Amino acid sequence: MSTVPPPDGELLAVVFLSRVLEPGDTVGGRWLREFGAVEVARRLRYGGPRLAGVSDKRWAGLCARAAGADPGRDLAAAREAGVRFVRPGDTEWPAQLDDLGDARPTGLWVRGRPSLRIWALRSVALVGARACTQYGAHMAAALAVGLAEHGWVVVSGGAYGVDGAAHRGALAAGGATVAVLACGVDRPYPRGHTELISRIAQQGLVIGELPPGDHPTPSRFIVRNRVIAALTRGTVVVEAAHRSGSLVTARAALRLGRHTMGVPGPATSALSAGVHELLRDGAVLVTDAAEVVELVGDMGELAPDRRGPVLPRDLLEPDARQVLAALPARGGATPDEIARAARTTMDDAIAKLYELRSLGYVERHGDGWKLTRQALISAREGRERC
Structure with missing residues (x-):
């Protein structure tokens, strides 16, 4: 009978902090960089001297969260759900996430068999409106199928609309796809995508920053988008209104120096207004997977020339x-x-x-x-x- 080796102190500290610190907390990220996970966890757990950068009230709130955190329990729940924890420095850790600086995830909970690091090396994000049009769903699925056929991994957020169409397109083509969730990876959200996310976990990867059982909040969806942008070689926005969360992903990709692309829609469509604004701000217009691959791929992976018929x-x-x-x-x-x-x-x-x-x-x-x-x-x- 095999036994699971006990976790080391560093691992327990990082898992502990994934429960206490909110994703994208740059102050917490600075603490980790300056003092290390073990020392930060010790001060939060035992109420040590307050670390710089937060008020007394905020520090008290973090200590209260720390009092209820149990990293051993989280790791046991993860094993039960077939989930592993990947932290910076691990072999499976995607180094490109380090580009986020102090906003880098404390660690990632990963559900699925493939190596996250290897898959992320050749991946593209497809994001867009939840309440997308039929055109948006068609374009997202077609792009995902084309990318899968070119050997690229499709990354999205598991949501309704464009996200779901992208994941389904990649799966239908027998390709690889990754869902980045804003909740615990053992509790698929939205509920209506439970079957889809379970299928992604079987054929691909489901990842997230939050420990098992944690629930999504509006702010967690927004900060989740920085992980999608940093993890991938480029981000394609299919449909997005002016206040769409997918534009947060695209702008994060721009800041990180990743390729940022947009699929145009009708000039009169409010759901394409955000994409058109993004294109004016410097994103590259794309209409199919070959054009995406030409931008994010290796030298020589060129899209075919677009010409009318030769008369x-x-x-x-x-x-x-x-x-x-x-x-x-x-x-x-x-x-x-x-x-x-x-x-x-x-x-x-x-x-x-x-x-x-x-x-x-x-x-x-x-x-x-x-x-x-x-x-x-x-x-x-x-x-x-x-």
């Missing part, structure tokens, strides 16, 4: 196109008239006219030349393309 007349030499353009749309013209309109000599115009006739663009009528039906159709297609 037969596009393949003509410039001089021949000039002569062809000189013929009137109705009726015919003499070689002399065509040469003047094409600004060339009559001998050159006649040579090009015979070349065009062999290609089916013009036909001779007596002393004049006129466009064929094929040429008229080609000219109309050219005008429509413009």
Whole structure:
């Protein structure tokens, strides 16, 4: 019968602080950097000298929370739920989270088998409106499918709307996806996504800063977004109103020097207004997974050129196109008239006219030349393309 080795003092201190300190607490992060987890935990647990940066009232509140914290119990509950705790310095810790400085997570609770560090190396965040439109859901799913097919991990927040569509798209493509929650990873939120988050935990990863059993609050959703931004190579916003939380993720990505992208929507859509503002502020416009990969991927991972269809007349030499353009749309013209309109000599115009006739663009009528039906159709297609 295997036994679980007892946790070391440093681990117990970090787990303890994950229960006491709120995610994103930069003052607590500074304490950890200056004094270490063991000393900070000791002072909070036993009411030692107050650490600088908080009022007496705030310090008393932290000590009251510390009195109810039990890291051994949290670790036991995590093991029971198939959850592990990853702290800075561990092999599985994603080093890019250190870019958050003192706002770096104390640690992360991880549910799922893959290595978080390895998966995060090639990951993209897809975020957006909870109350998204059908267009937003379609774009999020299509992007996730495309990213999965390119071998990228899709990271999102597990919420309704764009988040859920992104996770489902990645799963449907047999790809990898990570849900970053604003609550304990053993209690999926929202409740309506319990089945989805459980499936993500089976095929991918569910992670969060809060210990087992902890519940989400509005502020925790906001600070959770910095983890999504820091963890990934880039963030794509699919739909977002002016006050959308997904814009917090995008702006955090900008501050961290990550690639920030937006999917445009209708100019009249309030749900795309935030994305359009983001694009004006310097985010890159993307419309499919290939364009995302071109931005976040390695050198040479280029999206295909976006061009309209090549028309037969596009393949003509410039001089021949000039002569062809000189013929009137109705009726015919003499070689002399065509040469003047094409600004060339009559001998050159006649040579090009015979070349065009062999290609089916013009036909001779007596002393004049006129466009064929094929040429008229080609000219109309050219005008429509413009």
